[in-house]
Amino acid sequence: MLVVAEASANPLLPHLSEIVAGTIAFSLLYIVLRSRVVPMFEKAFKERTEAIQGGIEKAEAAQKEAQAALDQYTKSLADAKAEAGRIREEARAQGAAIIEEMRAKAQEEADRITSAASAAIAAERAAAITSLRNEVGNLATELASKIVGEALEDQVRQSRVVDRFLSELEHN
Numbered sequence: 001m002l003v004v005a006e007a008s009a010n011p012l013l014p015h016l017s018e019i020v021a022g023t024i025a026f027s028l029l030y031i032v033l034r035s036r037v038v039p040m041f042e043k044a045f046k047e048r049t050e051a052i053q054g055g056i057e058k059a060e061a062a063q064k065e066a067q068a069a070l071d072q073y074t075k076s077l078a079d080a081k082a083e084a085g086r087i088r089e090e091a092r093a094q095g096a097a098i099i100e101e102m103r104a105k106a107q108e109e110a111d112r113i114t115s116a117a118s119a120a121i122a123a124e125r126a127a128a129i130t131s132l133r134n135e136v137g138n139l140a141t142e143l144a145s146k147i148v149g150e151a152l153e154d155q156v157r158q159s160r161v162v163d164r165f166l167s168e169l170e171h172n
Contacts, residue, residue, distance in 0.1 A: 136169075137162035 014022075140162055 133162075133166065136166065140165045 137159075144161055144165075
């Protein structure tokens, strides 16, 4: 009968001893895992979470620093552009002042040259008039001597004749 009873038992159901032994083994495995392995996993998860959180905080801090550096760079660039514009304006103003100064010096030099030339022309004209008077005086004296028939050797008489002749020429 035992044989018959074993044959009539369901092959899919385990024996009671196997169920008890399996339950004890599972309970022991559960207790070991719960007391030893789970804390190690929780510790690893906690460290990993802290590392990730620290990495995120570091990334945020680095991003803030990068933003601050970008803001500083942008400010420095704007300051440099403003300084360059100011320097360009100063250079333009200095250039205009130099051009105006050179123009004034050139005008001054031109005026000086013109006045010197006018003075030289006036001096040469006066010299030419004096030379011409002497020349005309000598010719007039010679001509008068030939016409009158007497010599006009006397300097005072010669000077009067020349002055009278020239004044007659100027009025005509």
